[in-house]
Amino acid sequence: MSVDLLNLTPEAARAALAEWLTQRGEPTYRARQVVPRLWQRPVARWADATDLPAPLRAALDEAFPLTGLTLRTHQVSTDGTQKFLWALDDGEAIESVLIPEGKRRTLCISSQAGCALGCVFCATGRMGFRRNLSAREIAGQVRELVLRDPALKPTNIVFMGMGEPLLNWDAVDATLTILNRAEGLGIGARHITLSTVGILPNLVKFAKRPEQFRLAVSLHAPSPALRRELMPIEKKYALPQLMDALKQFHRRVTLEYVLIGGKNDSLETADQLAKLAQPLEALVNLLPLHPGGAPDLTPSTRAQMLAFERRLKQRGVEAVLRRSRGLDISAACGQLRVEVEAEEHAHIE
Numbered sequence: 582m583s584v585d586l587l588n589l590t591p592e593a594a595r596a597a598l599a600e601w602l603t604q605r606g607e608p609t610y611r612a613r614q615v616v617p618r619l620w621q622r623p624v625a626r627w628a629d630a631t632d633l634p635a636p637l638r639a640a641l642d643e644a645f646p647l648t649g650l651t652l653r654t655h656q657v658s659t660d661g662t663q664k665f666l667w668a669l670d671d672g673e674a675i676e677s678v679l680i681p682e683g684k685r686r687t688l689c690i691s692s693q694a695g696c697a698l699g700c701v702f703c704a705t706g707r708m709g710f711r712r713n714l715s716a717r718e719i720a721g722q723v724r725e726l727v728l729r730d731p732a733l734k735p736t737n738i739v740f741m742g743m744g745e746p747l748l749n750w751d752a753v754d755a756t757l758t759i760l761n762r763a764e765g766l767g768i769g770a771r772h773i774t775l776s777t778v779g780i781l782p783n784l785v786k787f788a789k790r791p792e793q794f795r796l797a798v799s800l801h802a803p804s805p806a807l808r809r810e811l812m813p814i815e816k817k818y819a820l821p822q823l824m825d826a827l828k829q830f831h832r833r834v835t836l837e838y839v840l841i842g843g844k845n846d847s848l849e850t851a852d853q854l855a856k857l858a859q860p861l862e863a864l865v866n867l868l869p870l871h872p873g874g875a876p877d878l879t880p881s882t883r884a885q886m887l888a889f890e891r892r893l894k895q896r897g898v899e900a901v902l903r904r905s906r907g908l909d910i911s912a913a914c915g916q917l918r919v920e921v922e923a924e925e926h927a928h929i930e
């Protein structure tokens with residue numbers, strides 16, 4: 582089977598190419614011309630890399646065929662948020678959401694098709710786990726946008742789409758390198774945020790990376806009992822262990838907290854959350870529950886969200902109540918795919 586250069590870090594791709602070029606008797610400087618066509622100035626197929634000699638392009642196509650993601654659905658919200666549903670080679674589907682805000686364009690990417698963790702407020706969790714994505718499929722979500730229009734290239738990346746990135750560590754590890762390296766997509770480490778529910782062994786591996794990648798923890802519950810109710814991962818990696826691990830992470834952490842009406846939005850719960858956030862000096866992102874994300878749960882009222890935010894601030898915690906983006910285009914994680922599949926089933930039945 583041929584090597585897929587898009588699954589390799591730029592350094593590894595360059596090494597694989599250099600070896601192949603040497604075997605063919607080509608000058609090794611060609612590797613410096615070929616590698617940028619993977620991520621920096623990507624081409625959909627080698628035939629488009631017209632700065633390379635035609636015989637070399639044909640040989641590259643044979644040895645290292647390039648495969649992309651197929652755009653299945655594209656929605657644009659009235660607030661400028663864009664949602665992309667990509668079809669993969671085996672028929673699986675994943676999604677990315679591009680959120681423009683001033684000069685910033687943040688792309689929320691998926692790391693798995695589906696998710697095994699079953700958080701009760703999450704559309705992806707209800708779908709179950711399908712499979713891990715390869716580095717080509719994760720970083721490819723950025724590549725496809727650049728191929729369509731270089732002006733769409735994201736300035737920021739968040740791993741907050743479908744899946745738990747730390748349950749797909751090897752591919753995510755390579756993807757972080759592809760996203761960050763100048764020879765890759767050249768996005769600064771501080772502009773790349775990995776979001777996790779707290780898979781502790783791989784959190785340690787992430788923390789060991791020397792780059793200043795950012796970490797967001799999907800917390801949503803500040804006590805073990807409530808966390809067990811909302812997030813089954815509590816049974817495997819309990820909240821006190823997670824908090825201990827975060828204290829060892831020597832960078833500022835963001836805690837993500839979806840406000841669910843009558844579940845986790847009382848002022849007493851805010852006090853519990855403040856106690857966890859204070860020693861970490863964490864930033865708390867408060868997110869309204871996306872109404873379509875979980876049919877049996879209701880978002881907190883606006884008044885309760887504001888009271889919750891105020892209470893955290895009174896306790897000395899930096900808290901920000903975020904707007905829910907793309908409400909009109911189903912931009913909760915996993916939701917577009919759920920809707921498209923439901924429609925397809927409706928058509929079949």
Ligand code: SF4
Nearest residue numbers: 696699700703706744
């Ligand atoms: S919130 Fe994240 S970890 Fe939980 S089920 Fe959804 S995708 Fe998985």
